[in-house]
Amino acid sequence: MRVLIAEDEWLIATVIERILIDAGLKVVGLTGSITDALRLTEEVDIDAAVLDANLGGVSAEPLAAAPSKRGVPYLVISGYADRQRSGLLAAAPFLGKPFAPHILVAAVQQLKA
Amino acid sequence: MGTISDITERKRSEDQVELLIGEVNHRAKNLLSVAQAVAFHTAREAAPADFVDTFNRRIASLATSHDLLSLSAWEGVNAADLAHSQLAHFGNLLGSRITFEGPPVGLKPAAAQAIGMALHELATNAAKYGALSTRDGSVHIAWSTNGAFRMSWIEAGGPPVTAPDKRGFGYKVMVEMATHQLDATVRLEYPASGLIWELIAPAAKTVENDQAARLDTIKCAC
Numbered sequence: 001m002r003v004l005i006a007e008d009e010w011l012i013a014t015v016i017e018r019i020l021i022d023a024g025l026k027v028v029g030l031t032g033s034i035t036d037a038l039r040l041t042e043e044v045d046i047d048a049a050v051l052d053a054n055l056g057g058v059s060a061e062p063l064a065a066a067p068s069k070r071g072v073p074y075l076v077i078s079g080y081a082d083r084q085r086s087g088l089l090a091a092a093p094f095l096g097k098p099f100a101p102h103i104l105v106a107a108v109q110q111l112k113a
Numbered sequence: 114m115g116t117i118s119d120i121t122e123r124k125r126s127e128d129q130v131e132l133l134i135g136e137v138n139h140r141a142k143n144l145l146s147v148a149q150a151v152a153f154h155t156a157r158e159a160a161p162a163d164f165v166d167t168f169n170r171r172i173a174s175l176a177t178s179h180d181l182l183s184l185s186a187w188e189g190v191n192a193a194d195l196a197h198s199q200l201a202h203f204g205n206l207l208g209s210r211i212t213f214e215g216p217p218v219g220l221k222p223a224a225a226q227a228i229g230m231a232l233h234e235l236a237t238n239a240a241k242y243g244a245l246s247t248r249d250g251s252v253h254i255a256w257s258t259n260g261a262f263r264m265s266w267i268e269a270g271g272p273p274v275t276a277p278d279k280r281g282f283g284y285k286v287m288v289e290m291a292t293h294q295l296d297a298t299v300r301l302e303y304p305a306s307g308l309i310w311e312l313i314a315p316a317a318k319t320v321e322n323d324q325a326a327r328l329d330t331i332k333c334a335c
């Protein structure tokens with residue numbers, strides 16, 4: 001399972017990467033910018049994405065449109081409360097930060113199920 | 114008439130309080146997530162006996178930067194204050210073997226947090242292996258803003274330096290984090306004379322300089 005991670009806090013992004021790799025998943029992209037993430041969803045084959053709801057102070061909603069269009073499922077993660085999401089971000093599975101590793105792995109694996 | 118206006122005013126004030134509580138909650142959770150990430154990375158590389166000490170120092174460093182953020186009402190942390198606070202535990206070495214040079218610069222919250230953590234790792238490294246591990250080594254920390262924000266950490270007079278054979282949490286924070294979060298170019302070199310770290314980042318990512326940027330910060334600092 002090839003996963004794209006869009007998370008602007010580098011230490012957290014690398015934790016997510018490590019957790020997913022340890023669970024046997026393949027991380028094909030790691031970025032904190034919406035522009036890079038959009039480019040990666042066009043250029044790289046992905047099966048799922050983990051999107052921080054807020055990248056560099058900007059809502060990741062424009063980013064959610066790209067995987068949605070291609071039928072790629074994605075998990076939204078955020079330190080904001082669940083009800084503070086809107087639009088496409090509100091429709092996707094959600095995981096509040098901080099989270100335990102096994103919960104993240106289960107949530108990502110469920111995307112493909 | 115007066116009553117309607119009172120109610121409108123009260124509603125607005127309640128909305129503001131709700132917004133503020135939501136933002137405080139968000140920031141607390143983000144900081145907890147960063148603390149969790151620090152624990153995760155530290156546990157992967159520190160010897161079990163060193164974990165608690167290393168982890169606690171890193172959390173204390175984060176807390177120090179957050180004190181400054183709070184004191185500045187999240188409107189820009191003075192670079193000199195940030196550098197001094199991250200090195201405060203060296204006591205009377207400050208101003209003698211540890212020197213600072215740069216103009217007043219207000220750093221954006223995300224930049225202050227990232228640079229604060231980098232300075233902590235540099236300081237820890239210098240005390241263990243570098244210029245602050247001997248009796249006469251020195252560290253010079255300088256910064257400037259001229260289009261971009263530039264900060265350097267230059268060690269001299271310590272034991273002959275060799276590059277470490279593996280990249281750990283320090284490298285992640287000193288180089289990768291600044292590169293990714295601040296769009297910075299970071300140079301980390303190990304000439305025999307002493308470690309050199311230099312960060313050059315776009316002012317837009319690092320320096321708090323205008324009203325628009327400040328409002329943006331208040332909306333979301335993470």
